[in-house]
Amino acid sequence: MTVGRKPTPTALKLVKGNPGKRATNKAEAVVALAEPTPPAFLCDDAKVEWGRVCSALYAAGLMTELDRAALAAYAAAYGRWAQAERAINRMAAKDELNAALMIKTTSGNAIQNPLVGIANKAKADMVRYAAEFGMTPSARSRVTATPDDKKQEDKAARYF
Helix, strand or coil: CCCCCCCCCHHHHHHHCCCCCCCCCCCCCCCCECCCCCCCCCCHHHHHHHHHHHHHHHHCCCCEHHHHHHHHHHHHHHHHHHHHHHHHHHHHCCCCCCCCCEEECCCCCEEECHHHHHHHHHHHHHHHHHHHCCCCHHHHCCCCCCCCCCCCCCCCHHHC
16 A cells, blocks of 8 residues: 555646656556546536536646546536535525524424535535646646647647
């Protein structure tokens, strides 16, 4: 079992600029860029988010067919977060005192609305998956964007 940081994929090192000048993996598998289709099981919110980010990741040279499941997990978490937040907002419109953050149990005790927990968990999952694709501010700060006028090419191909 290996302990420590997980290795950065070569394609991401090339996009980031490899500031540490560490050797790249010459035997790393090269997967062609692709814009995979979203899985049918995604909810409408998740499908919209898929469409929003998939083409941007492809244009940045970070999307392949193999990334479909990870992007689906991100999009599903986004969809679950959006649905939970909308449900909380609907409940909050009827609850001026607690804004739907707390609910009463059948025994009369006040507890956190379970939707708040669902929203928080989905949001945390979404941000974790987003970081894998360089879609958070801190992850993006380590990525060097390529100019739009540059011809689309496989960033790793010139090194293999």
